[in-house]
Amino acid sequence: MLHIKPFEPVEADIFPAPAARLEGDTRRAAERKRVYLKADAIAVELDAKADVINVSESGMTGETDARIIVGEHVEVSFSALHYVPATVRWIHGRRFGLKLLAPPPVIGAADEALTRDIRLFVGQTSRRAVVRNVSSSGLQIETDLPLHKDQQVLVKVLNGWSIMTRVAWVDGIRAGVSMVEPVDLISFEKTA
Numbered sequence: 001m002l003h004i005k006p007f008e009p010v011e012a013d014i015f016p017a018p019a020a021r022l023e024g025d026t027r028r029a030a031e032r033k034r035v036y037l038k039a040d041a042i043a044v045e046l047d048a049k050a051d052v053i054n055v056s057e058s059g060m061t062g063e064t065d066a067r068i069i070v071g072e073h074v075e076v077s078f079s080a081l082h083y084v085p086a087t088v089r090w091i092h093g094r095r096f097g098l099k100l101l102a103p104p105p106v107i108g109a110a111d112e113a114l115t116r117d118i119r120l121f122v123g124q125t126s127r128r129a130v131v132r133n134v135s136s137s138g139l140q141i142e143t144d145l146p147l148h149k150d151q152q153v154l155v156k157v158l159n160g161w162s163i164m165t166r167v168a169w170v171d172g173i174r175a176g177v178s179m180v181e182p183v184d185l186i187s188f189e190k191t192a
Contacts (some may be wrong), residue, residue, distance in 0.1 A: 003033065021067040032133045032140075036158045037157050041129035044152035044164075047185035050076075053095070060086065062152065063094045064120060075117040075154055075162075078105055080181055083154060083162040091121045119152060121164075131157060139165065147175050 048066030055061075057088040060076065067086050068074065076084045076098065086098040130145035141155060147167050155177065156162040165177035 023044045023172055030134045034133050035131055037131040037160070039129045039131050039155050040126040041141060041143070041145050042121070042123040042126045042154040043145055043147060043157070044121050044123045044154060046120070047120075047152060048079055048120045050096075050118045051122050052118055052120075052145065055104055055109070056100075056143040058100055058155070059089075060098045060100055060104070062096055062098070064096060065094065066120060066122075068096060068120065068122060072122060075103070076100070077121060077164070079117045080164065080186070081105070083156065083164075084119070087116070121152075123154065126156070129155065131155065132174070138176060139163075140174060140176050142173050152180070 044070075046066055046070075048064050050062045050066075053063065055060040068091065068113045070088050070091055072088045074086050074088060078084070078088050084104050085101040087101070088096060089099050090097040110152040124145065127143050127145040129141045129145070132142060139155060141153075145153075147153065147170050149167055149170065151167045153165050153167060153175075154162060155165055164180040166180060168176045168178050170176075
């Protein structure tokens with residue numbers, strides 16, 4: 001004979017409000033918006049500061065202490081707002097030359113814009129991804145890229161924005177990533 005135990009009310013809140021959560025609790029704290037955005041994901045293996053010597057629409061010369069390799073694919077970050085794909089063409093000591101695969105956003109800008117927060121990101125070859133939901137603090141992506149907790153991932157939505165993230169959790173091909181620099185949910189609605 002089958003016995004069914006009746007539901008008993010629980011006195012404590014199973015899912016407390018964000019203010020009541022303990023440090024390290026990873027349950028959702030922000031509203032999510034479901035989306036389906038095709039993207040590329042790049043697992044970042046090297047994040048290095050660079051100084052620009054000169055830049056044009058198709059190339060850039062700079063200096064860095066990082067070890068980069070001729071022929072290697074890099075993403076150049078201009079103030080963490082724009083990510084430009086590039087290929088390393090030459091290296092001489094600390095100096096390097098890049099072939100930019102898209103025009104940089106700094107052409108025609110004042111000289112100080114060229115020297116502010118320029119970073120080189122080196123990662124595995126990009127893999128296709130799908131952004132499944134967005135919030136003001138993170139994204140859920142699907143990709144076959146092998147990811148692990150706390151890894152940096154550059155998410156580049158096709159014909160849209162690029163954003164640096166850090167992996168919060170991984171479950172098979174799905175991963176939750178938090179934004180390194182928070183972006184307003186409205187920004188996503190404009191590109192969706």
